[in-house]
Amino acid sequence: MGALSLCLIKLKLVGLIEPLTNEQAVPQCLSVYADIIRKASPEECNTVRGTDEQSGHAPIALMATPASQSAGRITHRLCFFGNPEKTKSSILSVERCDNGGGRGGRNIRCANAVNGAVKINGKAADVRSSAAHPVTVDSDDDDTFRLGKFVEGRLVYRQRFVIRSYEIGPDRTATMETLMNLLQETALNHVMSSGLAGDGFGATRQMSLRKLIWVVTRINIQVDKYSQWGDVVEIDTWVASSGKNGMRRDWIIRDRRTKKMIARATSNWVMMNRETRKLSKIPEEVREEVLPFYLDRNIIAGDNPNPNRRIEKLTDATAESVRSGLEPRWSDMDVNQHVNNVKYIGWILESVPLNVLIEYHLTSITLDYRRECRQSQLLESLTTMSSTGMPSPSLSSADLQSTHLIRQQDDKAEIVRARAEWRCKEHH
């Protein structure tokens, strides 16, 4: 192992989870094999934090792993470890690799690498090269299942996606909903891969203990170019603090083929108690958890003189069109039994005049989430289109701007405010 500059050890854990305590099963179930991967620089390494559950060590040094799959995710199949030389501590272990969302998950008591020797639950593992599963890992390939990887140390998380046929809309490009879904997926994988994940979707361990969840308050997405079926997009994401009790998450979307940025987004989050539904300050323990992951880099605010410019609240008097009777389908609900964030974009676009949808590209949309929506509510969507007379927050100039409101039909309580910008299609 010493000869390898960076070593990828895959533990083939298929079917072996249960008998890990069985002494005989241990060497048998370890088809541990080492593959030499490219001579990656440490910056390209994935990092996982873990604790040694058995000895109760505090969170130990960050462990560099070379490949994109990290222990917090889909790890009932594969676990990755890095070259122990790269680590600061002599003992590495990863605990509780379970697949977050599933029923019960599948726990793996994983391995310790002590000064280069790999042990599984204390038993020495036979590390050898195996030709049985050659894996060519080159710098362009993600791991086999397209999970992301950390870049820039451990601060930026990157993931690639192929645009699927059903993510394409009637104008033959990926829809804004698709992009938002992919942003959400990257964000969740970021949290999972950081080893921070608690039991919820995106909540950290300390948050789950306190029944806290992240709730998005605002998101702004700017799109320069929409992808087509079969395009590969690469999404980078990172987090930063936002005020005293908020968090900001930013994304960049790149076309993998042209390497150009095609979209970017920024979002603001606050913490809420999932039972009382009241906002909460960030507890000190959570702050400690997330602080090492903060990267204070702005992707949109830099261009934008006033990113938090308030969005006007439309009324029946000021709205050009109102569409009522919008009913969430049961497939619109997320795991928390609330209308999925992304669905609002669909409803907003429903009330935009058809000629706008056909003749213009949606270049920017800002959503201001005011209130949650449970399924039983009927909703209304209000829209006002206006030509640009106002300063444009996005880089490229817009031909049209629009303001939107989604509210509950019965008591007119507002759910989401939005502002969008449009550019005529011929201008490309």
Place this chain on the structure above:
Amino acid sequence: MLRCHIPPQCAPAPLARRGTLPTATAAVRCARPPRAVVASAAAAAQVAAAVPTAERRGLAERLRMGSLLDDGLSYKESFVVRSYEVGINKTATVETIANLLQEVGCNHAQSVGFSTDGFATTTTMRELGLIWVTNRMHIEIYKYPAWGDVVEIETWCQADGRIGTRRDWIIKDLANGEVIGRATSKWVMMNVNTRRLQRVSDEVRDEVFVHCPKTPRLAFPEENNGSLKKIPILTDPAHHSRLGLVPRRADLDMNQHVNNVTYIGWVLESIPQDIIDTHELQTITLDYRRECQHDDIVDSLTYIEEAEEESSNGSLFAAPHPEEQRQFLHCLRFAGKGDEINRGRTVWRKLAR
């Protein structure tokens, strides 16, 4: 009657109600009449240009982890279940599964050289003005995958009778190779000019089926399996219904028609909430009859279907299902007792909570 793929040449919907179109039995009824259809070399060239460049295809293919099997007769691809594809049960929804089946079918067609405009046609088909239309879709799911699970889907197609073709899928959990679902679908070929069903001629057959198994291979080989069961016309008043469903723009596919998968969602809309809370969809069968577009309004109707049991003298009588299973028949139709769009059957199994 069949669902038809209306080429993008169609005019925007007239405001006139459906039902005024002639009803030749062999013709496919469309929701709106097409404009002049261009079935010429120009169109073929246009379609060919939509095929991605080799470079772009290479990048996507590497990421997709999908490929033809060695014998070239079937195609296999793996997918990770994404977080937003998961429903309230924390498992993938049936719509997600259906989307993946559609995706892998499209990727298979593309990998053997069919067009990538969403129609999956061969060169000869385009010259003859032929397109595929879906007739029936049958999906059985034994175990729903969770977020982060990897499913491997294998698909192949083969001839089905003189005018039809079928596409079958097998869905496996990649971790343990367990079969977690199966599906099959029936397609027929239609001439866009005459809007009539057309037999698969030998030259088309050679082009299309060169990549298909020669000996029949069925995802559902067992006799009298659910994919063959007829779905009767539903005439009684429905037990449950959800009226006034409207296609959203997000429901439209790249050819401006309501996506196949949206119909599944509409069928589920009229299932009573207590079934959804306590049961899991095990099987869904849909017979496609008419097409639906953006400004249509749809009613979703559900009828409880009793099981059939044989009594001692051999005659069938209706009996309630075992506690663990519920069965429904469905009808999607244009609002206000309009024409049928789809017929369906769903079978639900009780969730072990």
